[in-house]
Amino acid sequence: MNRSDKMVLGINGGALGGHLGGWRHPDSFPDTTMRLERMVDTAVTAEQGKFDFMFLADGNGVRQMDKPLLFAANSPSDRPSVFEPVTLYAALSQHTKRIGFVATATTSYEEPFTIARKFASLDHLSGGRAAWNLVTTQYVEDAKNFNRDEHMGREERYERARESLDVVRSLWESWAEDAFLQDKATGQYLDPARVRLTDHRGKYFKVKGPLNVSRTPQGQPVVFMAGQSDDGKELAAYGGEGLFGTAASKQEAQAEYADIKGRMPKYGRPDEALKILPGLSIYVGRTSSEADELYDELQSLISPALGVTYLSKIVGMDLTNVPLDGPLPQKPAGQGLGGTAIGRSVHEMAEREGLSVRQAYERVLPAMAGNMVKGTPAQVVDFMEDWFRSQACDGFIL
Numbered sequence: 108m109n110r111s112d113k114m115v116l117g118i119n120g121g122a123l124g125g126h127l128g129g130w131r132h133p134d135s136f137p138d139t140t141m142r143l144e145r146m147v148d149t150a151v152t153a154e155q156g157k158f159d160f161m162f163l164a165d166g167n168g169v170r171q172m173d174k175p176l177l178f179a180a181n182s183p184s185d186r187p188s189v190f191e192p193v194t195l196y197a198a199l200s201q202h203t204k205r206i207g208f209v210a211t212a213t214t215s216y217e218e219p220f221t222i223a224r225k226f227a228s229l230d231h232l233s234g235g236r237a238a239w240n241l242v243t244t245q246y247v248e249d250a251k252n253f254n255r256d257e258h259m260g261r262e263e264r265y266e267r268a269r270e271s272l273d274v275v276r277s278l279w280e281s282w283a284e285d286a287f288l289q290d291k292a293t294g295q296y297l298d299p300a301r302v303r304l305t306d307h308r309g310k311y312f313k314v315k316g317p318l319n320v321s322r323t324p325q326g327q328p329v330v331f332m333a334g335q336s337d338d339g340k341e342l343a344a345y346g347g348e349g350l351f352g353t354a355a356s357k358q359e360a361q362a363e364y365a366d367i368k369g370r371m372p373k374y375g376r377p378d379e380a381l382k383i384l385p386g387l388s389i390y391v392g393r394t395s396s397e398a399d400e401l402y403d404e405l406q407s408l409i410s411p412a413l414g415v416t417y418l419s420k421i422v423g424m425d426l427t428n429v430p431l432d433g434p435l436p437q438k439p440a441g442q443g444l445g446g447t448a449i450g451r452s453v454h455e456m457a458e459r460e461g462l463s464v465r466q467a468y469e470r471v472l473p474a475m476a477g478n479m480v481k482g483t484p485a486q487v488v489d490f491m492e493d494w495f496r497s498q499a500c501d502g503f504i505l
């Protein structure tokens with residue numbers, strides 16, 4: 108297997124961090140809502156730390172209003188008030204030079220033309236540092252902000268996503284590099300022979316083109332994905348260049364890695380064309396007891412009532428009336444719309460290890476249901492290196 112020796116590292120750049128208690132920690136920013144300077148601070152620190160990219164997850168709806176306790180506490184992935192990510196990165200690009208910017212946009216509710224346009228624009232503004240995290244939207248309620256009463260089913264979402272990806276990439280090919288002559292002497296601003304139409308007529312989209320943005324520094328901005336279902340993995344094999352993951356153990360990560368890379372040859376893609384990056388939450392200290400202290404401090408900022416509500420959200424069922432020290436109930440059969448692989452993996456973990464509701468939320472809180480490592484810098488790095496060398500990943504999203 109051809110593999111680069113270099114681990115790809117991204118940082119989840121939300122100013123709240125990944126732990127529900129994180130924003131309450133005395134060392135955290137005193138305020139974060141719509142504060143550009145906090146995001147600049149994060150981006151500049153990540154760039155100094157030599158991260159390859161900063162990532163911002165996103166959605167198009169305010170969540171958890173039916174869970175007032177959690178809503179009031181603002182869990183990290185709920186984002187009741189955040190900058191639109193591409194707009195924000197346009198600003199951050201002016202304060203940084205090298206770090207890549209991965210912004211989320213959904214193919215379920217955005218048109219491919221709009222997606223192609225805004226990422227091409229960001230690629231120009233940032234000097235070739237734009238990347239699109241293609242999602243099909245995780246939260247079913249977002250549909251209600253886009254003329255729909257219900258979220259699309261998974262199959263339709265992914266079929267649409269694939270068509271949208273093809274259209275976006277075709278639009279990015281609209282202009283030749285040298286199309287804009289801007290020749291004052293001859294009066295020729297552009298060369299009409301150096302632009303092509305997309306002329307797409309498919310099941311979901313009709314798009315003529317061309318894009319109204321010249322060829323970008325990267326030509327094609329990078330495409331990330333984050334789907335964890337079978338359809339999500341297939342789409343990543345087909346066209347993703349980065350894929351976020353949620354594997355909770357090395358064995359699980361290795362199996363996913365082999366599975367996804369094994370799907371690539373049929374699309375004529377070498378396996379190094381897609382970087383698989385599981386999520387990893389890190390609790391680091393100069394000594395391992397210092398790391399333990401930080402971890403315990405963060406955990407102590409979450410009351411059991413809040414922890415249970417958070418777990419209810421993650422697994423997609425109401426656990427507030429279930430005994431705290433009784434077993435986590437299994438989800439009733441039948442897959443609803445949306446529903447995430449993260450929720451499914453928590454159920455599997457709880458069943459495998461016989462976890463109570465309390466133990467399940469204590470495990471889910473610090474790891475955002477992915478993996479977590481706690482210790483000295485050397486211990487953290489050893490952990491990461493072991494996964495990388497064991498073909499469990501090509502890097503991490505931290």
Ligand SMILES: Cc1cc2nc3c(=O)[nH]c(=O)nc-3n(C[C@H](O)[C@H](O)[C@H](O)COP(=O)(O)O)c2cc1C
Nearest residue numbers: 164165211242243244245333334335336339351352
């Ligand atoms: C690290 C990571 C980040 C994600 N970011 C987003 C996001 O910003 N917006 C979103 O709608 N879904 C996000 N997802 C979820 C997936 O993109 C996907 O929508 C979800 O898992 C449901 O699709 P699936 O059924 O293929 O898993 C993320 C998942 C992971 C693992």
